[in-house]
Amino acid sequence: MTAPAPQKTVNIRALAARCCYSVIEQGRSLGEELPKQQDKVAIKDKGLLQEICYGVLRYLPELEHDVRGLMQKPLTGKQRVFHFLLLVGVYQIKYMRIPDHAAVSETVAATGALKNRHMKSLINGVLRNYVRASQDKNTDSKAELLSDAIKYNHPGWFIKKVQLAYPDNWQQILSANQQKPPMWLRANQQHHSSESYQALLSKAEITVHSVEPLTQAIELKRPCDVSKLPGFSQGWVSVQDGAAQQAARLLACEPGDVVLDCCAAPGGKTCHILELTPNISAMTAIDIEASRLLRVEENLARLGLSANVIAADAANADTWFQGQLFDRILLDAPCSGTGVIRRHPDIKWLRKATDIDALVLLQQQILKETWSLLKPGGTLLYATCSILPEENSEQITHFIDNNTDARLLSIDNTAAKENDAIGWQLLPGVSNMDGFYYAKLLKIKT
Structure with missing residues (x-):
């Protein structure tokens, strides 16, 4: 031989x-x-x-x-x-x-x-x-003479935007972006509660660092290969950041709802919604990139879930919409990704200042288009993994000012008061989660 x-x-x-x-x-x-x-x-x-x-x-x-x-x-x-x-x-x-x-x-x-x-x-x-x-030991680094781009390891244009938006804590945001991200888990409620899955992790000698109180998302003390997670191949658990796990909770689907997950790839939020509310009437998941929808299909199959998965342009509903309006829409809009730099440090160098204005226009177009697909009395949850106000609070303010049938809801599902913040901005590293933004909109019946 x-x-x-x-x-x-x-x-x-x-x-x-x-x-x-x-x-x-x-x-x-x-x-x-x-x-x-x-x-x-x-x-x-x-x-x-x-x-x-x-x-x-x-x-x-x-x-x-x-x-x-x-x-x-x-x-x-x-x-x-x-x-x-x-x-x-x-x-x-x-x-x-x-x-x-x-x-x-x-x-x-x-x-x-x-x-x-x-x-x-x-x-x-x-x-x-x-x-x-x-x-x-005698070398003087002269750190005080270095530019902010070198001191903070971010492009200058981005540092200026963060300083303008967050004058009191911009250094903490940049510092959080430099940290290695934690590993968060989402227990599939169709198999185990978060508490019972933590017991399985303990038996597998995988240490839990914290549990996010609103979603029961599980943060591990240190990352591990998914093959070591109890029941991963059987669909008992998924890897998803604690901030991203807020989406399904905030959308708050109810039995019989017809739901759209817009810009859905790789499908983590689609699956989470189905895990929490398996008795919705229908789930449609769309994304403009057909290749990315393969991940959605894989995640659905591993978790034993089903959805109508369509390669479609969210900014042009005429090419795919079949006529049935939706009760709930999750719009995870294309964005700068500036809230997830710690997971994707290449974002700092691939994203350019000139990209932001183009993204804002695209977000406006998609938001307008998806709003037309929502039933009166329905709810749209706008989400990004950005920390830039022009993509988030300013975007929602502009939309509400131009749509008389749109009302901002606070996170507890009641109509927002005039002095409430415009949506919910999570900053990188707070509670060890990624940077994310959510705004919940009610379509008023006329």
Whole structure:
């Protein structure tokens, strides 16, 4: 019997450099690029690759500042990927528990995997100089002279928007974006209450850190692979942030309701609604990207749920609407994603200031279109994972001012008073949840 061929050694740092290069230089999503690179490594190395990629993107301006001070001129053209290899090396030295000598040697070795061994001496020299500089106790970092973009590791345009919207706590918001996100679970109420599922977690030696009181969402002390969660493949539990789990509670569907989940992919909220109210009359889930609806179908199948899943443009109901108005509509609107940066640090670099105005116009168009599909007396829940007022409270204020049949409801389902806040803005890190916005609108019967 022929022995299996030895597995080719893969350099994790080279893959990380390629991944970060693809995101920053080519504008590709980390969520798409990282799995491509992870497919090339052993299971035990997937976490290390993810840690390095996420870390470089979290601290990009700071790392680039560190490297810039050690280079005579920047790397460009075909050598540009080696700029990201240097960032990978500095991140390991600065933020990981990998010994400095190992971080340097493994990063230098990546030059071979990136097919340019001529860069070996440059990478080696820069990283060793950085190690020496970081060990020099007398080095004055002159942090007070650094720009806010470097100090806070966010693009300048975004920092200015956050400062304007949240003058008293903008630093805390930026700091929360830099933290590693927790893992939240949603117990499927068709199988287990949150309390009984916590008992299963305890038996599996998985520690619960906290339970969100409004939804009973479960926060784990540390993330784990879903395969270790009791009954995951049987649909007993799902992974969903505590802020996102508020949607089904706030929509408050009732038996017999006809429900629309608009912009539904990947389907977490669709499934949560069905778990809480299995006796609704019908659930329709639409999303403009057919490829993303595959995730919705997978989640429904795993949980043993059913919905009418349609690839459709929410801004153009004529192409898909069948004529039956809805009692409840969840509009999880396309947005900047600025509330979930801690989960997706590439958002900071892929999103541009000019994107916001275009998103606001798209949100207005979708909100207007979906409102026309709501029954008089029905409820629409507007949601985003943004923290920018122009996408949230200002958007809803504009809508109410231009629609006399729209009334804002407070979170306890009663008509909002004039002095109530416009919707509910959750900020990143508060109760260790993501940044989210909700506004609940009642369509007045005329």
